[in-house]
Amino acid sequence: MNILSNFKYVFQMQFFRNIGFFIFFALIQILISIGIVIGFTYMMPDPSISTILYLATGAPTLILIITGMVILPQQIGTSKADGYLEFVRSWPVKRSVILAADTAIWILITVPAIAVSSLVAHFIFDPGYAMSWTVVPAFFLIALTSIGVGYGFSYLLPPELSLGVSQIVIFGALMFSPINFPMERLPEWLQNLHVFLPLHSMSEVMRASLSSTYFSATTGNYINLIIWCILGYGGAIFILNKK
Amino acid sequence: MILEVNDVSKVFISRKAKTVANDNLSFSIQEGEIFGLLGHNGAGKTTLVKQILGLLIPSSGDINLLGKSVIQSPTWARSVCAMQPQSQVPLGFLTPRQAVSMMGKMRSGKNFNPKRMEMLFEALDMGEWLDTEGQKLSGGVKRLTAFCMTAISPSNLIILDEPTNDVDPVRRHYLWQVIRDLTRDGTSVILVTHNVVEAEKAVDRLAILHKGKFIEQGTPSQIKSSVNNLVRFEISMLDHKVKLKTPEWAISTNHSGSKLSFSLEPSNVLRTINWFEDQMNSGKVLNYTLQPTTIEDVYIELTSEKEIIR
Numbered sequence: 402m403n404i405l406s407n408f409k410y411v412f413q414m415q416f417f418r419n420i421g422f423f424i425f426f427a428l429i430q431i432l433i434s435i436g437i438v439i440g441f442t443y444m445m446p447d448p449s450i451s452t453i454l455y456l457a458t459g460a461p462t463l464i465l466i467i468t469g470m471v472i473l474p475q476q477i478g479t480s481k482a483d484g485y486l487e488f489v490r491s492w493p494v495k496r497s498v499i500l501a502a503d504t505a506i507w508i509l510i511t512v513p514a515i516a517v518s519s520l521v522a523h524f525i526f527d528p529g530y531a532m533s534w535t536v537v538p539a540f541f542l543i544a545l546t547s548i549g550v551g552y553g554f555s556y557l558l559p560p561e562l563s564l565g566v567s568q569i570v571i572f573g574a575l576m577f578s579p580i581n582f583p584m585e586r587l588p589e590w591l592q593n594l595h596v597f598l599p600l601h602s603m604s605e606v607m608r609a610s611l612s613s614t615y616f617s618a619t620t621g622n623y624i625n626l627i628i629w630c631i632l633g634y635g636g637a638i639f640i641l642n643k644k
Numbered sequence: 645m646i647l648e649v650n651d652v653s654k655v656f657i658s659r660k661a662k663t664v665a666n667d668n669l670s671f672s673i674q675e676g677e678i679f680g681l682l683g684h685n686g687a688g689k690t691t692l693v694k695q696i697l698g699l700l701i702p703s704s705g706d707i708n709l710l711g712k713s714v715i716q717s718p719t720w721a722r723s724v725c726a727m728q729p730q731s732q733v734p735l736g737f738l739t740p741r742q743a744v745s746m747m748g749k750m751r752s753g754k755n756f757n758p759k760r761m762e763m764l765f766e767a768l769d770m771g772e773w774l775d776t777e778g779q780k781l782s783g784g785v786k787r788l789t790a791f792c793m794t795a796i797s798p799s800n801l802i803i804l805d806e807p808t809n810d811v812d813p814v815r816r817h818y819l820w821q822v823i824r825d826l827t828r829d830g831t832s833v834i835l836v837t838h839n840v841v842e843a844e845k846a847v848d849r850l851a852i853l854h855k856g857k858f859i860e861q862g863t864p865s866q867i868k869s870s871v872n873n874l875v876r877f878e879i880s881m882l883d884h885k886v887k888l889k890t891p892e893w894a895i896s897t898n899h900s901g902s903k904l905s906f907s908l909e910p911s912n913v914l915r916t917i918n919w920f921e922d923q924m925n926s927g928k929v930l931n932y933t934l935q936p937t938t939i940e941d942v943y944i945e946l947t948s949e950k951e952i953i954r
Contacts, residue, residue, distance in 0.1 A: 406753055414738075417746075418736040418737060418738045483734050
């Protein structure tokens with residue numbers, strides 16, 4: 402049987418098994434993303450248009466981070482604990498096909514939230530989106546990096562530990578990462594740390610494609626993401642194939 | 645030969661200890677045979693099964709499925725061998741019909757046969773739950789669904805890990821019937837269980853795994869004769885206060901509440917029944933049962949560390 406039809410059936414199985422959760426989760430993501438765009442403006446009196454542009458271009462990145470590095474590790478933790486992961490490993494398909502089908506599902510459920518939050522931001526604040534053609538590859542690169550890293554640490558670590566990591570990621574991404582505000586506001590040591598972590602590169606690449614007239618991403622940002630993406634998926638495949 | 649396991653050992657090494665989960669195991673399974681794998685919790689059954697599926701690599705030895713090495717072609721091994729895991733398969737929002745048909749398509753592709761699915765559902769009398777979401781199903785129906793997911797495509801070998809757990813007695817009976825029917829089509833079955841009583845009725849051959857080693861292997865009658873041929877005599881007494889002196893030929897007597905039981909040589913059976921009638925005439929006892937050694941007796945005798953008092 403070919404890889405394509407394997408992919409189709411694994412996708413169906415994984416998608417429909419969790420369909421209720423995915424719908425619920427997509428709705429929650431929409432609320433969170435709108436919340437980021439609108440809610441944060443309440444925290445700042447008279448936000449400038451550039452502040453709003455930061456929030457509006459940061460929200461999609463945060464959605465991808467929450468999906469890949471918070472929700473996904475929780476799901477993996479559950480399927481490790483209830484033995485489902487072990488059952489999946491006994492299926493007559495290549496592990497990479499399972500990983501690809503799961504990745505496709507996770508990417509799919511972020512689309513509504515990113516689309517809705519961008520539209521809402523555009524119509525309420527008109528922050529000056531200027532989409533470049535790079536938005537599609539940028540979206541995939543960021544999504545794959547986030548999901549890959551999420552897979553990597555949730556397969557590598559025991560469930561309790563990976564849950565802890567995902568809590569730190571969400572808190573760190575919201576408060577201590579230059580996703581919704583410029584890098585310069587952070588203390589120097591955090592700035593240095595963000596050169597290595599993928600979070601800042603994700604937000605830079607996203608911003609550069611959503612508002613190409615105001616922002617640009619460096620080659621370093623792209624390389625950073627590609628390395629993290631390979632590390633994440635590599636680790637996940639290593640663990641899945643471990644015997 | 646469907647499956648050949650040759651001198652397989654699996655050693656797990658962690659920082660604290662070295663655990664020998666499987667110690668030089670060898671066995672083979674013919675086409676259409678049901679092979680029982682019996683053993684305590686932690687005896688090494690699951691480790692062995694995982695190696696047959698290519699989910700673990702043996703530390704030494706080799707495993708051949710249809711003459712092909714599992715270690716070299718694990719993905720292929722999983723396509724000719726299906727497994728029902730011991731833990732419940734979380735079906736989530738999938739109904740039994742969806743779960744089984746998706747698994748069937750994943751295993752057989754275009755050759756998936758919906759009629760086979762309907763036959764399985766019918767044989768297991770699952771009709772009323774076919775379109776109920778998995779999370780609303782009872783444990784037994786979930787277990788049966790997992791069985792159907794394993795049996796949906798014709799495989800050379802299926803591994804069933806405690807398939808009758810949570811299943812009601814009537815459907816258990818149906819399930820054994822379906823498993824027997826599968827073997828008639830040439831499917832071989834490995835039955836992993838610690839339900840010894842059920843296994844005795846279902847399997848063609850079995851092996852008892854204890855602390856990673858096979859301590860006995862053969863047909864149920866071969867295994868029974870390897871231990872002893874004693875007969876068990878159990879008496880129900882009028883009440884628990886009655887004191888009864890057992891005959892001098894009684895072996896390993898056990899007195900528990902109003903039950904008294906002991907083993908005896910088959911040649912002493914008639915004497916014992918006569919003795920029992922005397923007791924009945926004196927109004928101390930109600931009735932008796934007489935049964936030959938079961939695989940369970942053998943199993944307990946072979947695997948127990950402590951002396952079992954019966």
